[in-house]
Amino acid sequence: MVRADHGTSGTKPAPEQELVGQTKALARGDYTSCRVCHGVFYQGNQGVDAPALTRLPAWYVRHQLMGWQKGWRGQHAEDIPGHVMSAIAKLMTSDAIEGVIQEIQRIDRPTLTPAKEAGAQAQQFLVEKGTRAGDLDKQLLVKKGEVVYKERCLMCHGPVGGEGREAMKAPPIGGMEAWYFKEQMMKFARGVRGYHPIDAYGQQMVSVARTLDEDSLNELSTYLSHPLWGPTLEKDRPKKRVTKPGNSKDPLN
Amino acid sequence: MNSRWSPHLSPGTRRWLLLRAGIAGGSAIVYGLASQLGWVPEVSAQPSSSLKLSSPSGPTCPRKIVVIGAGLSGLVVAYELEQRGYEVTVLEASDRVGGRNLTARRGSVIDELGSPQRCAFDDKPHLYFNCGPARIPGTHQRVLQYCRAFRIPLETFINDNPNAYVQSEGFNNGEPMRRRQYLADTKGFLAELAFKGLGQSRLEEPLSEEDHHRLKAFVQQYGDLDANMRYRGTDRAGFIRGGVVQPGVRNHPSAGIRELINTPYGYFPMHFSETESQFPAMMQPVGGMDRIIDAFVARLKRPVRTGTVVRGIQVAADGVQIQMVNKQGSAQLQADICFSCMPGHLVNGLEHNFPETYRKLLGAMRGVKLSKVGLQMGQRFWENDNIYGGISWSDRDLLQIWYPSQGTHGEKGILLGGYVFDHHANERVANMSVTKRIEHALDMGEAIHPGRYRRHFEVGLSVAWHRYNHLLGCGSGFPEDPKEGSFGVEAAEEKFQLRRPILGRYYMIGDQVSFLHGWQEGAIGTAHEALSHFQNHQVKSCA
Ligand SMILES: Cc1cc2nc3c(=O)[nH]c(=O)nc-3n(C[C@H](O)[C@H](O)[C@H](O)COP(=O)(O)OP(=O)(O)OC[C@H]3O[C@@H](n4cnc5c(N)ncnc54)[C@H](O)[C@@H]3O)c2cc1C
Numbered sequence: 001m002v003r004a005d006h007g008t009s010g011t012k013p014a015p016e017q018e019l020v021g022q023t024k025a026l027a028r029g030d031y032t033s034c035r036v037c038h039g040v041f042y043q044g045n046q047g048v049d050a051p052a053l054t055r056l057p058a059w060y061v062r063h064q065l066m067g068w069q070k071g072w073r074g075q076h077a078e079d080i081p082g083h084v085m086s087a088i089a090k091l092m093t094s095d096a097i098e099g100v101i102q103e104i105q106r107i108d109r110p111t112l113t114p115a116k117e118a119g120a121q122a123q124q125f126l127v128e129k130g131t132r133a134g135d136l137d138k139q140l141l142v143k144k145g146e147v148v149y150k151e152r153c154l155m156c157h158g159p160v161g162g163e164g165r166e167a168m169k170a171p172p173i174g175g176m177e178a179w180y181f182k183e184q185m186m187k188f189a190r191g192v193r194g195y196h197p198i199d200a201y202g203q204q205m206v207s208v209a210r211t212l213d214e215d216s217l218n219e220l221s222t223y224l225s226h227p228l229w230g231p232t233l234e235k236d237r238p239k240k241r242v243t244k245p246g247n248s249k250d251p252l253n
Numbered sequence: 254m255n256s257r258w259s260p261h262l263s264p265g266t267r268r269w270l271l272l273r274a275g276i277a278g279g280s281a282i283v284y285g286l287a288s289q290l291g292w293v294p295e296v297s298a299q300p301s302s303s304l305k306l307s308s309p310s311g312p313t314c315p316r317k318i319v320v321i322g323a324g325l326s327g328l329v330v331a332y333e334l335e336q337r338g339y340e341v342t343v344l345e346a347s348d349r350v351g352g353r354n355l356t357a358r359r360g361s362v363i364d365e366l367g368s369p370q371r372c373a374f375d376d377k378p379h380l381y382f383n384c385g386p387a388r389i390p391g392t393h394q395r396v397l398q399y400c401r402a403f404r405i406p407l408e409t410f411i412n413d414n415p416n417a418y419v420q421s422e423g424f425n426n427g428e429p430m431r432r433r434q435y436l437a438d439t440k441g442f443l444a445e446l447a448f449k450g451l452g453q454s455r456l457e458e459p460l461s462e463e464d465h466h467r468l469k470a471f472v473q474q475y476g477d478l479d480a481n482m483r484y485r486g487t488d489r490a491g492f493i494r495g496g497v498v499q500p501g502v503r504n505h506p507s508a509g510i511r512e513l514i515n516t517p518y519g520y521f522p523m524h525f526s527e528t529e530s531q532f533p534a535m536m537q538p539v540g541g542m543d544r545i546i547d548a549f550v551a552r553l554k555r556p557v558r559t560g561t562v563v564r565g566i567q568v569a570a571d572g573v574q575i576q577m578v579n580k581q582g583s584a585q586l587q588a589d590i591c592f593s594c595m596p597g598h599l600v601n602g603l604e605h606n607f608p609e610t611y612r613k614l615l616g617a618m619r620g621v622k623l624s625k626v627g628l629q630m631g632q633r634f635w636e637n638d639n640i641y642g643g644i645s646w647s648d649r650d651l652l653q654i655w656y657p658s659q660g661t662h663g664e665k666g667i668l669l670g671g672y673v674f675d676h677h678a679n680e681r682v683a684n685m686s687v688t689k690r691i692e693h694a695l696d697m698g699e700a701i702h703p704g705r706y707r708r709h710f711e712v713g714l715s716v717a718w719h720r721y722n723h724l725l726g727c728g729s730g731f732p733e734d735p736k737e738g739s740f741g742v743e744a745a746e747e748k749f750q751l752r753r754p755i756l757g758r759y760y761m762i763g764d765q766v767s768f769l770h771g772w773q774e775g776a777i778g779t780a781h782e783a784l785s786h787f788q789n790h791q792v793k794s795c796a
Contacts, residue, residue, distance in 0.1 A: 087367025
């Protein structure tokens, strides 16, 4: 609530720092408002431009939230989803940040059997089937993507299916949704991400993104979003460590 | 010129929320096709009085109903079913009932993500702000029927007031012009042009001498032209002074039509109140739009379970399983039938087992961007300026000022200080702090009411609906390009497919799947349609 300096209403303004709605929830460790966008199991929702968070290690989430708070991420005029994220990140206390990180690491996503429409009814939904040719195309893309990955990404991000490289602030990108991957690469290429001089890692990504053509991006996104790295295998992978903040020499922290 | 007013972005090429005339042709064809395929319930939505819905009589009848979302459409379903003896549980994620139907008054919480606020208006019955729905057109009989049945007091809502202003940069030296002058001048100059064209039209269309004579008289009246068929100003534009005990002195007419087409006002706002749902006369509930929500809540036997977030929906041939979480923890609920008005673009963020095509259709939906600013003014200065209700228009992002239809001559008043329609303007406005949004609103108001607007401002608030917790949009649309617009195409086929219940057990409702997006009437229409379908397919045959 905002008040004119010369207000004449004679009423008391609401306290500036009063916790209402989402801030009140955050303060009691309820991170529902994060899940409204990122999905109830942090599985992501393209419909609101929100990526899955389940595949991200704690140090990466912490680091990026700091970026949104400090303004080296999400403040570019063209970064519309980034604007929302910055506004929310700025309301998060360090307790809330640690709390949500814990929750992301803990969350268990149930598996459901798809609803099968029986008989004639089922035909009313357009049935989409992968063609053989389509499958082969995809396999080829995955192969090519793997080559590009090894050449251009591996050094910083580490092997696909791993945990990324904290020292380089490079998250694991195996399993990343294709739409999100492409969106971020476009942002880097256009300087919508990695725009701030203090964000050295982001700037590195800008130069990488600018050298990747559309074909390579397509191959990479197909390779990275391949179900092999996807959330289905999540539980078979080694459990992520929850690292504590503050042990980093990173100037951004 | 600001792009959103340019002729290229006329309503035909760009679908404006709340502004379109119904585009019947295409959807009528799709409707025919869709009903043949059985996608659409074959009953059309009916007003509640004629809603045919029977009680669950036999032992195999569905009885347990879950409604997801306490938006208006969800409440309508809950009310109608409870009245007939069904066991209805309404699950609502927010701590507040009503969804987009939100009236802010002293103490109200505005749970916009990133900008939570508590309303600090003075505590007076007329000092409220309808953050979401504010107008009820006379044609919205579904809404009005419930108002009548529940005896919700209504009063006139003034949507169209020619005494309000038009103001834009580079037009009329940036000075505000009364809308009545703009309207009178455009009609005058267009009538002049039409008269010049009359000679030509005689060659093309056989007009008798008498026809020609009548047409000339008609054109003369239309523009209030003089005997020489020239426009030289008119009383219609109002007087600068006089007109009671002294002779009235007319406003000077604008320089010509070229001046008038130099403001975006003429391209769309001029015709705003002639669009399908914006026609006068309109109504509003006395005391705030949420009186409608209150009336439903008061009539529900089982209270809405607020603060309860649905997390999972599993539809099976014999029922629907709902997973939910609230302060007490997580729980499961088994229902025979589920109705959901939660926004389509949020549904894929749940865990559900919907068929892949259905998931894809939901995946095409995006939250519609729409924002408002509300301002408490210490004095009703606009009344001294002959303005009672209605809308002034600007070419800025914040677009409009609404003068309240309630509290006339009372103490203080709440203005709508901004109502942002344009997609990108909504992105810009949402990215501002509430303080900054209000600053912009005050700048706009100061250009229209110089010297008084800022002076009388006391407190304000703002809602960007595309950031509102648990909604992230004014409903859901099907944009062609989500980066360029959120409302997008009419999407008749998509809406019909989504309205077809999954396994006959899960119904999607809300104005989002109607052809009246952004209106409560659309929400109620889909609720009634779903209930009729439920009656015909589940209730009629059960024993
Ligand atoms: C700015 C604005 C102006 C408008 N102007 C008008 C007007 O002048 N006249 C008019 O008639 N209409 C107007 N409308 C439209 C009107 O608000 C809607 O048509 C009406 O409120 C009906 O909404 P609904 O039934 O679709 O539900 P909504 O109001 O959209 O409610 C959906 C509900 O689902 C809940 N929900 C979401 N996720 C979950 C979950 N996981 N679990 C449980 N619950 C969940 C939400 O919290 C919310 O309460 C306007 C809307 C806006 C935003």
